[in-house]
Amino acid sequence: MTLSRRNFVVGCSAAIAAMTGGAVSGLAFAQPNDTTRRDILIVVFLRGGCDGLSLVAPVNDPFYRGARGELRVEESGQNAGLLFGNQIPGADFRLHPRATPLLSLYINRSLAIVHACGLTNGTRSHFEAMDYMEGGIPEGGVPANGWLGRYLNGINASGYLPAVAAGTRVPFSMIGFNGAAALTDPSSFSLSWNSWRYRTQLNEALDSFYTGDSPVHQAGRTTLTTIARINERLPRDAQGKVIPYKPENGVVYPGGRGASLGNALRTVASLIKMDVGLLAATVDYGGWDTHEGQGWIFPELVAGLSEALYAFYNDLWRYHDRLTVVVMSEFGRRLKANRSGGTDHGHGNVMLVLGEGIRGGKMYGVWPGLATEQLDNGVDLAITTDYRAVLAEILVKRGGYPAVDQVFPGFRGSQLGLAYSPGETIERPNRVNLPLVTR
Amino acid sequence: MILSRRRFLGAGATLAGAGMAGVPTRRASSAARQAHTQTSPSALPPIELIALNRMAYGPRPGDVARVQQMGFTAYVDEQLNPNDADDALCNEKIANARLQIKYSAGMGYPAVDEMRPLRTIVENWGLAQLWPLSKNPAYQERIRPVEEVRAATLLRAVYSKWQLREVLVEFWHNHFNVDAYSDSRISATWTLYDRDVIRRHCLGNFRNMLRDVAKSIAMAFYLDNAFSRDGPANENYARELFELHTLGQENYLNHLYNRWRDVPGALTGNPVGYIDQDVYEAARAFTGWTIAHGQTVSGNIRLPDTGEFAYVDLWHDNAQKRVLAFEIDPNRPPLEDGETVIRLVSEHPGTARSICRKLCRRLLADDPPASLVNALASVWLANKDAPDQIARTVRALLLSDEFRNTFGRKVKRPYEVVVSFLRATNADVTPNSNLFWQLQEMGYRMFNWGPPTGHPEESAAWLSTNGMLRRWNIINQLQSNWLGAATFDLPGQTPAGLTSRQIVEFWIARLLAIAPPQSTVDRLVNLMRQNGSADAPPTGSAEEIADRIRSVVTLIAMTPEFQLR
Known part of the structure; x- marks a missing residue:
């Protein structure tokens, strides 16, 4: 038997419809009965070590100017950074020239900047730093699961599809929560049976294979459940054909360097609007390990990051009161540039937090200075704010989860005051068509 | 031998709490470490199947009998001494392979759309021929050497007699990971990195390998x-x-x-x-x-x-x-x-332990016992100047008790799923970019993995929902030949006159090293027989029977048992 592609695709949706009942009857998750108001937490991880000293640059600092040479963001001229208000004392900070959309979000009081923060452990290894950071524990001995995983377990996250990694796999931060799904495109998240004739029996057989409790069985079970749930919620036209996702507010997600991030955020946006009970999503954005050629690649990465976040936020304008986006990276980069047009692994860095529940338009943290004796190990931006302080405050105030000690064992740091508590009056910024600032 | 599911997967159950959805870190979780216990000997597949699933990309028809006949130790020693001249089928496949190259006209060059041989490989191109490609104005010409090596790598994985070498080539490519597409100087000369660095030393001396990696175009730019x-x-x-x-x-x-x-x-x-x-x-x-x-x-x-x-x-x-x-x-x-x-x-002794542990994690289980790692590290260090240091270490691993006494501790990576399916079904493979694109969507980016870690080795990293769905789907996609990457004659390979039950048993033996539970066998037999008897040849039109045979094979490759090695 030969099937045309068209036949096959139609067959797929019918097959899914046929199997939905079976798969959902073995529910791995209960229906949501959690009445606590929680933001949807989106964690964007900049893999490779983003150069925070170029993203939010202390442009007038003499040590910065001397150590960075041509790679620095400047006060004026062609590579002038973007001026913004409400800074912390210690330097004249500017956003990277390609971060105009971030400036718009900042001016709108949606975006907060935290500087000189990060993982207090001294590791300069990407992979160790990511393990510690995503594990939520700063020193040796990587835990078995990640901080988001523990948070989701802690709140008994029980929605239809509470946790999603927009990508091919679930990052370590979300490991430990057994309902976490990884997917790249909801509209194609379905089985592609080759046989039309026996598809019902094939679906039933596959469903019967994955009933054990080994990791492979469990993975299969979660996958079958996720397939059924997504296909149940995908918007369809009268003929049952999936309606392609269309962003709101005239939003266009970026191409170029920002395409991977834009596509992943688009997937998250579409899931949020499918009302699947999403509580946490992770998105990775790689390419930040700029040992070489930083001068040309970094601006493209920043433009991609800024445009994608701006697009995502405008697309989800109806959800601003339920959305908190955190942007983080495993470490910053060395103050002094190397001789090959790049920067090596450093320490302190910038975090960004976006959402209506965030006291945005403001910079947080304590600037340690860049004189040699002020640097970590004499070479890197010191850390004055533990990255967990930012995350913990978000979990308490926006996640409605006070037991942060369960998520970050042993963490005792104080809050920065960057998030609104539930019930606090929020100075409500603009929601629709945030004006894009021009320099 | 029929195994209950509990017996061969029981040890894995403790992993469930560690999160089956994927760990993209290079560390096994502590729960995963605890999960490593000896499989009970009675639950083990025969050594031929253990070997062919771990030191090869799964058996092709006839392989099991061959290893049985020559004996496991002789097979190991044969595999440690690959001989390109004795690889007729694979050589023929590579010589006859045609891989499309297609691009539109640009500044100073015409449009091209042709099926081109794997020239840089078949004609053994050197630096003088490859380096100028890095400046070719057409992107497709600049990346052509990587595309050819990818195609040849797949053909070797499916057809080469020297399976252990292919497994180790994949191991070392991951160990010394380079994203070949990250720089045109790397992509244009990829044939050299694959042939003169990784393949040349994959069973040789580590120090020499490390030196050649350090001096390679690929690593120097990456x-x-x-x-x-x-x-x-x-x-x-x-x-x-x-x-x-x-x-x-x-x-x-x-x-x-x-x-x-x-x-x-x-x-x-x-x-x-x-x-x-x-x-x-x-x-x-x-x-x-x-x-x-x-x-x-x-x-x-x-x-x-x-x-x-x-x-x-x-x-x-x-x-x-x-x-x-x-x-x-x-x-x-x-x-x-x-x-x-x-x-x-x-x-450094730390290097010996680190690499021996990694070899064990590739060939054995995610968390090998420290005693084995230390024993192998001793072999490694004692042979630090030997030209076959790696081969001697790998030999010790393959002949260890642990290799013989464990199975099913590893989840196949997507590439292994595809290759082992193609081998078991005696498929006729035509490598193309569609197949590599599908693998990429499964998280397996051959020669295109961005971070220097290489692909994750831990099983849990490959069990995300995305990964599971796509490993089910790719079996269907391969068979329908939408990818244009392989053709199959499954009904033709099924011996004539078999009963429905025997057909199912024939294909289970082809595909699975771990016997599936009876409930799975029953499902498959029911699909095969439809309204007929399990113990009579299937009834219905030839097309219906062929569809059922294909469906049975598809389902077998979608079982939990097929995902493990």
């Missing part, structure tokens, strides 16, 4: 050492040399010690691990190691534009250095500083 010069050096290569290529993260002691002299053993010249100071000093040792690509050295002095390895003394930091507590004097002859570092890291 980790930026080609640009590293005194004041300050570029640390990228030196850091990954320690962390990924040799001593490994397990021996990175920076969170414990700030000064080299504090590292235990340092004062007697035998530090147990490394810290950032070693990375900084090693980076200085490699300054001036570069690739001649026409760059300016000083004034109007330029290096030739040939792609040859070059040492530029003017860029070298020639002051004294201390690496792993070994003092390197100032002003040593050209290349000596870097060569010294390569010797130090390649001979």
